[in-house]
Amino acid sequence: xxxxxxxxxxxxxxxxxxxxxxxxxxxxxxxxxxxxxxxxxxxxxxxxxxxxxxxxxxxxxxxxxxxxxxxxxxxxxxxxxxxxxxxxxxxxxxxxxxxxxxxxxxxxxxxxxxxxxxxxxxxxxxxxxxxxxxxxxxxxxxxxxxxxxxxxxxxxxxxxxxxxxxxxxxxxxxxxxxxxxxxxxxxxxxxxxxxxxxxxxxxxxxxxxxxxxxxxxxxxxxxxxxxxxxxxxxxxxxxxxxxxxxxxxxxxxxxxxxxxxxxxxxxxxxxxxxxxxxxxxxxxxxxxxxxxxxxxxxxxxxxxxxxxxxxxxxxxxxxxxxxxxxxxxxxxxxxxxxxxxxxxxxxxxxxxxxxxxx
Amino acid sequence: xxxxxxxxxxxxxxxxxxxxxxxxxxxxxxxxxxxxxxxxxxxxxxxxxxxxxxxxxxxxxxxxxxxxxxxxxxxxxxxxxxxxxxxxxxxxxxxxxxxxxxxxxxxxxxxxxxxxxxxxxxxxxxxxxxxxxxxxxxxxxxxxxxxxxxxxxxxxxxxxxxxxxxxxxxxxxxxxxxxxxxxxxxxxxxxxxxxxxxxxxxxxxxxxxxxxxxxxxxxxxxxxxxxxxxxxxxxxxxxxxxxxxxxxxxxxxxxxxxxxxxxxxxxxxxxxxxxxxxxxxxxxxxxxxxxxxxxxxxxxxxxxxxxxxxxxxxxxxxxxxxxxxxxxxxxxxxxxxxxxxxxxxxxxxxxxxxxxxxxxxxxxxxxxxxxxxxxxxx
Amino acid sequence: xxxxxxxxxxxxxxxxxxxxxxxxxxxxxxxxxxxxxxxxxxxxxxxxxxxxxxxxxxxxxxxxxxxxxxxxxxxxxxxxxxxxxxxxxxxxxxxxxxxxxxxxxxxxxxxxxxxxxxxxxxxxxxxxxxxxxxxxxxxxxxxxxxxxxxx
Numbered sequence: 003x004x005x006x007x008x009x010x011x012x013x014x015x016x017x018x019x020x021x022x023x024x025x026x027x028x029x030x031x032x033x034x035x036x037x038x039x040x041x042x043x044x045x046x047x048x049x050x051x052x053x054x055x056x057x058x059x060x061x062x063x064x065x066x067x068x069x070x071x072x073x074x075x076x077x078x079x080x081x082x083x084x085x086x087x088x089x090x091x092x093x094x095x096x097x098x099x100x101x102x103x104x105x106x107x108x109x110x111x112x113x114x115x116x117x118x119x120x121x122x123x124x125x126x127x128x129x130x131x132x133x134x135x136x137x138x139x140x141x142x143x144x145x146x147x148x149x150x151x152x153x154x155x156x157x158x159x160x161x162x163x164x165x166x167x168x169x170x171x172x173x174x175x176x177x178x179x180x181x182x183x184x185x186x187x188x189x190x191x192x193x194x195x196x197x198x199x200x201x202x203x204x205x206x207x208x209x210x211x212x213x214x215x216x217x218x219x220x221x222x223x224x225x226x227x228x229x230x231x232x233x234x235x236x237x238x239x240x241x242x243x244x245x246x247x248x249x250x251x252x253x254x255x256x257x258x259x260x261x262x263x264x265x266x267x268x269x270x271x272x273x274x275x276x277x278x279x280x281x282x283x284x285x286x287x288x289x290x291x292x293x294x295x296x297x298x299x300x301x302x303x304x305x306x307x308x309x310x311x312x313x314x315x316x317x318x319x320x321x322x323x324x325x326x327x328x329x330x331x332x333x334x335x336x337x338x339x340x341x342x343x344x345x346x347x348x349x350x351x352x353x354x355x356x357x358x359x360x
Numbered sequence: 361x362x363x364x365x366x367x368x369x370x371x372x373x374x375x376x377x378x379x380x381x382x383x384x385x386x387x388x389x390x391x392x393x394x395x396x397x398x399x400x401x402x403x404x405x406x407x408x409x410x411x412x413x414x415x416x417x418x419x420x421x422x423x424x425x426x427x428x429x430x431x432x433x434x435x436x437x438x439x440x441x442x443x444x445x446x447x448x449x450x451x452x453x454x455x456x457x458x459x460x461x462x463x464x465x466x467x468x469x470x471x472x473x474x475x476x477x478x479x480x481x482x483x484x485x486x487x488x489x490x491x492x493x494x495x496x497x498x499x500x501x502x503x504x505x506x507x508x509x510x511x512x513x514x515x516x517x518x519x520x521x522x523x524x525x526x527x528x529x530x531x532x533x534x535x536x537x538x539x540x541x542x543x544x545x546x547x548x549x550x551x552x553x554x555x556x557x558x559x560x561x562x563x564x565x566x567x568x569x570x571x572x573x574x575x576x577x578x579x580x581x582x583x584x585x586x587x588x589x590x591x592x593x594x595x596x597x598x599x600x601x602x603x604x605x606x607x608x609x610x611x612x613x614x615x616x617x618x619x620x621x622x623x624x625x626x627x628x629x630x631x632x633x634x635x636x637x638x639x640x641x642x643x644x645x646x647x648x649x650x651x652x653x654x655x656x657x658x659x660x661x662x663x664x665x666x667x668x669x670x671x672x673x674x675x676x677x678x679x680x681x682x683x684x685x686x687x688x689x690x691x692x693x694x695x696x697x698x699x700x701x702x703x704x705x706x707x708x709x710x711x712x713x714x715x716x717x718x719x720x721x722x723x724x725x726x727x728x729x730x731x732x733x734x735x736x737x738x
Numbered sequence: 739x740x741x742x743x744x745x746x747x748x749x750x751x752x753x754x755x756x757x758x759x760x761x762x763x764x765x766x767x768x769x770x771x772x773x774x775x776x777x778x779x780x781x782x783x784x785x786x787x788x789x790x791x792x793x794x795x796x797x798x799x800x801x802x803x804x805x806x807x808x809x810x811x812x813x814x815x816x817x818x819x820x821x822x823x824x825x826x827x828x829x830x831x832x833x834x835x836x837x838x839x840x841x842x843x844x845x846x847x848x849x850x851x852x853x854x855x856x857x858x859x860x861x862x863x864x865x866x867x868x869x870x871x872x873x874x875x876x877x878x879x880x881x882x883x884x885x886x887x888x889x
Contacts, residue, residue, distance in 0.1 A: 057497070060498055061497070061498050061500075061501040061502075062501055062502070062505060063501060157380055157381075157382045158382065161380075161382075161401075161404070161719070165404075231495055232495065232567055234495065235720075238495065238720070239389050239495070240389045240390040240492060240493045240494070240495065240723050241390065241719050241720055241722075241723055242719075243388060243389060321497060321498050322496070322498060322561070323495075323496060323565065323567050324491065324494040324495045324496035324562075324565065324567050324568045324571055325494060325495025325496075325567075325571075325720070326567055326570075326571070326720075327570075327571055327718055327720035327721065328404055328718060328719075328720060329404075329718060330570060330571075
């Protein structure tokens, strides 16, 4: 059957046949880099368009509908505009850090792409500490945001960056604990093994109550971590104009914008991997024929479908809720989410030890 | 006179140690116009707010001194542009009071219906803008859906969507559009059906409630002392509805409630405005089928001359008490005219309400004050 | 609720030198600029309880300036107007900020538009006009050849 796995395998075989192993590995790296960058570009365009369409649908309007069929090329046109715009640097800004910040934020997104399993055996780097890698790298994005806020030499940016720092550092905890719950069930940090463990059913269903709780916690925490409404305090439009990227324009702004959507994609991809079985098709117990039909759907479609469902969920939040206040945001994390996730982890451990999960 | 430089005190905005001074505005998404607030912060906590006004000051009061009593009414549309019809009404009432012009009943009723429609339109816009200040974008579009129907009615009736200029001293400029009653009834029907959507989306939202309850509290004493009027004062329990206290036009013949709340916080101000929309609908329902026949404008002289003396009228706009004070020397133009705008007094309470709260609270407080900047600057 | 005569009697007992003008809609009380503060304090705190200053402005009557204060009461709904004349050359009057806090902004507006100095005002600065604006625009002899349109 046609699959991404086959394509990658044949390319690798061909490369190793033609070149010596070192060179072949180097060429593979180049191909992966190019693919990652093009994936970024496409994801950015698709997600921005999706966001605008979802928003328009929720807000009883049409959304972009002029450029291309159904406004499909609107974001392409927008990107073109942003590329051609002048990228201003404020006079009193720390020029080096100011220019570096968008790339730091972007780079974090790129690094996080490595351990994600897009389809069956289609993964850049199946590292054995995958989940640990993800939680450690994702917390680096706060450095880029703080850098941008500080280097802009703008008070709004600084306030936004400080908020973002406080927010990401706090919500990192609940997100980490939510992920740990699944790690406890699986007994492995490796992404491929976590996916494989969901052969018989997704963790969301077979992990009992703790998995359900940690799924909800995870969605809340990552919404906060990616600075999305209702937790978009770092760029709280009506309070801080645009928060940490107030001074950015042109392509540098576009990089922040893109990084936001890439981050959403990545956290949703991880959420789909951990809780919804990654590329694993939906299998229900003993329904052999049903399971068989499900197997015919390619694994990449399964993965993308689940990821985009979660992305839709996060967009839905954004267009429905007002923004929290900064102290309420921190209260929510430290007074509610963190104790719940700690208790939840304990519960999950008990269930895992006694093997009560399916 | 005295030396000009003496009165220019040092306006340097250097904060003390540990303070952060930010300029909120004149271009800022939450100030809805060109309000400039110099906010002194300690971390996220507000220590002082100092409004700097005048970015849209057009000296309307001075302008009116050279306009005749027929002309000056229409300048006031540009002040509080969201309740321009009510501003016009206040000015026309003053001229009619000063010259003892009889206004036909038909004109009176139509004026009141349009006033209430204006009030609803203004509150709708406020609802959307305020929700946007708190970070929720969607209510804006829901509110504008209903507001659009009102602006269409206005366009049919007055030829303008925002600055109606429909009133002349003694009545109205033209008669009603034939579709007026039908369209207003359609609007009332739709509004009643859709108002529950606001409840679902905004009022019952737990985040919205936690953002507004207990935020920006204004006690009744302070509301009176700051001269607050309209929904701001009524949310603090101060009864100040001009339509009830000093009824004008046909407000003494219709039944409606003055909405009062006692909490004085942002949520109370929100609830007062939402309930006021329902009261306005109630007024419209009573009047829409009972528009008397007859002239739409009374007999007036061509050149209006107010007798020598001082005149004051007040009307209830969507933001509160709008007062017109005219000193006449007996000529065709006012000698001095003063507009008592509700926004100006309401703004003066902002510092008192917001000190000690967070920046996010400032948005809730400012949003529920419903500031319209041309109304403040004049 | 007091009748007009009772109010007049009461005001005369506080400030014996005021004069009254009843031609308008409301009772007009013309007070001396120096007596204004004690009179206003008495009106606010005394038995008449005029707690609501709803309009504060100034009128240029060519020979002098007249400060006009519109007072009302939220309890018994009676309104009255207090007037005080100030000279055109050295206009100054006591502030009412400590009685009604709304006076702070309204006085700042009058200050920049008419040049009236409010004594003991906590923060007498420009509110609306820019800092380097010359002249007081609402005075009758204000001339601005560029921006003013004469009709």
